Amino acid sequence: MNDHDLEKYFRTLEINKDTSFTEMKNSYILLRNLYSKTDLGISPLINSLSNKRQKNIVKEIDEAFSMLEKYFNDKKMEKIKSKEEKFAKSRIPEYEVIGGEALRMTRNVLGFELEEIAFLSGVPLKHLTNIELERYDLLPPKVYIKTFLKKFAEQLSLDPNKVVNDYLKRMDDFHSKN
Amino acid sequence: MKTRKNEIWAVGGGKGGTGKSFVISQIASYLASSGKKVILIDTDFGGANLHSFFGIESRNKTIKDFYKYDEPLESLISKTKIKNLEIIPGDINSTIFDVIKYNKKIRLFSHIKKLNADYILLDLGGGFNKNILDFFLLADKMIVVTIPEITAIENLFQFIKSTFFRKLNFLFGIYGLKDYSKNIWKNRKDHNIVTILDLIDYVKKNAGEVGDIAFKDLSKFKINIILNKVRDSSEIKEGFSLRSICIKLIGINALYSGYLEYDSHFWRNLSMTQLSPEINISLKTKKDIKRVVTNIINNTQIKTEISKNE
Numbered sequence: 409m410n411d412h413d414l415e416k417y418f419r420t421l422e423i424n425k426d427t428s429f430t431e432m433k434n435s436y437i438l439l440r441n442l443y444s445k446t447d448l449g450i451s452p453l454i455n456s457l458s459n460k461r462q463k464n465i466v467k468e469i470d471e472a473f474s475m476l477e478k479y480f481n482d483k484k485m486e487k488i489k490s491k492e493e494k495f496a497k498s499r500i501p502e503y504e505v506i507g508g509e510a511l512r513m514t515r516n517v518l519g520f521e522l523e524e525i526a527f528l529s530g531v532p533l534k535h536l537t538n539i540e541l542e543r544y545d546l547l548p549p550k551v552y553i554k555t556f557l558k559k560f561a562e563q564l565s566l567d568p569n570k571v572v573n574d575y576l577k578r579m580d581d582f583h584s585k586n
Numbered sequence: 587m588k589t590r591k592n593e594i595w596a597v598g599g600g601k602g603g604t605g606k607s608f609v610i611s612q613i614a615s616y617l618a619s620s621g622k623k624v625i626l627i628d629t630d631f632g633g634a635n636l637h638s639f640f641g642i643e644s645r646n647k648t649i650k651d652f653y654k655y656d657e658p659l660e661s662l663i664s665k666t667k668i669k670n671l672e673i674i675p676g677d678i679n680s681t682i683f684d685v686i687k688y689n690k691k692i693r694l695f696s697h698i699k700k701l702n703a704d705y706i707l708l709d710l711g712g713g714f715n716k717n718i719l720d721f722f723l724l725a726d727k728m729i730v731v732t733i734p735e736i737t738a739i740e741n742l743f744q745f746i747k748s749t750f751f752r753k754l755n756f757l758f759g760i761y762g763l764k765d766y767s768k769n770i771w772k773n774r775k776d777h778n779i780v781t782i783l784d785l786i787d788y789v790k791k792n793a794g795e796v797g798d799i800a801f802k803d804l805s806k807f808k809i810n811i812i813l814n815k816v817r818d819s820s821e822i823k824e825g826f827s828l829r830s831i832c833i834k835l836i837g838i839n840a841l842y843s844g845y846l847e848y849d850s851h852f853w854r855n856l857s858m859t860q861l862s863p864e865i866n867i868s869l870k871t872k873k874d875i876k877r878v879v880t881n882i883i884n885n886t887q888i889k890t891e892i893s894k895n896e
Contacts, residue, residue: 422833434890442827454831456780465834548631 409479417479420472429480436473443469493565506566506574508542514564515540536560542550544579553579590623591704595882596725598749599732600741602712605814606731609846610709611639612867612875618671621705625663628676629721630711636677640666650677652694659697659882676709691717695724714745719752727882729810729843732828734821739828743836750838753807754789757800766793786837805839810882813845821845826890841887844878846871 417466418425421435443465446529457465503510515525522540526533535556538546554572561571597610604865610626618624628636629649642664651657662674672859698706708725710718712722722728728749732742758766767789770777779785789797809832813825832840867875881887 422830433889438823438826438890439830442830454835457835 409475413475414479417476419474420468422477429484432476432480433473436469439469440466440473505578506571507578508540508575509573511560511566512540514566518564520563525560525563529556529563531556531559539575542578542582544582547579550576553569590702592699592701592706593704593727594698594706594708594725595727596708596710596722597731598710598714598718598722598745599716599730600712600745601732601738604731604733604738605846606712607636607639607709609731609812609875609878610707611636612846612871613879614705614707615668616768616872616875616879617705617707618668621670623670623702623802624685624705624707625672625674625701625703625756626657626707626709627698628709628711629717630676630709636673636709639666640671640673642666643672644674647673648677652697653690659694666757672703676711691720691724695721702782712860714748715750719749722749723753723756727810729812729882731796731812733815734813734817734824739824743831744827746750746832746836750804750836754800757803758793758796761796761799763793763796771895786835790837799841801837804837808839808841808885810841810843812843812878816845817848825888829887841881841885843881844874844888846874846878 414425418427421432421439423435425433427435442454443457443462445462454462503513515522522536523533525531526536529536535552539556539560541552551577557572557575558568561568564586595613597613599606607628607630614626626636627649630636630739647657647662647664649662652659652664659674660820663672664675666673668686698708708721710721730742730745732738758764767785770779770788771785774780774785777784777788779788790801791797793800810834811825811828813822813828816822823846825845829840829842832838847870849868866878877888
């Protein structure tokens, strides 16, 4: 939907861009009733409309409403998403170095079960569990770990590269110590 | 002297008995009470009644004296009981205004423009002769008052259409198409035109570039609708219908500034004694008026409200 069309739809429903969804809907109902003559109002002139013109107006009103409904829904979804992200970010504890614990904490704050992450990311549950618990010796070869970590990080809206780098560094440190 | 805003609001609307004078006197009182200097001019030539709302008895000097005896406009101003509110009463039985030339109207208008006030309100009276239409078109804010009754609304549309065509003719005249729409209307049978809407469509399609310019100019033209003596929510809704018809069918921008609920208390009191309007109106009406005025000043309108069962 380009700006020009959008403007046209707003104009058809006789509202401006700052109008709320409810008002938009109210305006639509009013106009729909008025021009489809279901509302026996007292306004003359409507009766002098030709059938064709009247139908056209109703059609335009309907089209404008369905398009604007979509526009408002999209806008709402965007808002919810950005709000959620902001909310999540504001509560996720900041970790300088991301290890298993940081991953688990972030996941909990976001309200994900590990099973959900497994489902969404396609990473087998047991590997996710081992990643979180830092059971390094039970983990598969590094190439796999890298992919798993990336997918895990994506689900948690974390920076995948940072997660991979931090995690592998901690793992290497652990190995070199033991 | 402090320079004042000097904005002219004209209130018309066709049929008499819609409560124009009541509404305008309330608007004036409200503006005055919020500290603005207001001058109310009753241009109802021949059927003036605005003075009744302010209990002004002696109407020695009226707007007629400006024309007949060249009295300066300032000398016609009467004070009212309300602070900041002054009035130039209209004439009850003059017919002189039927023959006012356009340039004389312009002269009166330029004098009105020079009055020292924040708001100058013109009560145009009923009907839609050329005097009324021209005053309406010259104002900064064009306001119509009507009531939710079919006859009043028919009259209102006649008024709006007349205004529209006067303006359209005027614009076409500027661009060298004088009497263009008039002639089309005269030969409407040849053009397959039955209603005024057909005519508008025809002009839009056939007047070419001039039509485009004229209609663009017309889109700046905005009418503020006030619905008076409203009794229920379905009547409140009529205001939106009126607005939509102006926009969609006539092609004039309009805003529904608000409505006033029927105030039987006021009318009863007015018929018994003629008191200052400030004392008599209900709190509800005061709120209604406040909303109307705020909307007119800000170029906004009331919000659509729909009952749940629709």
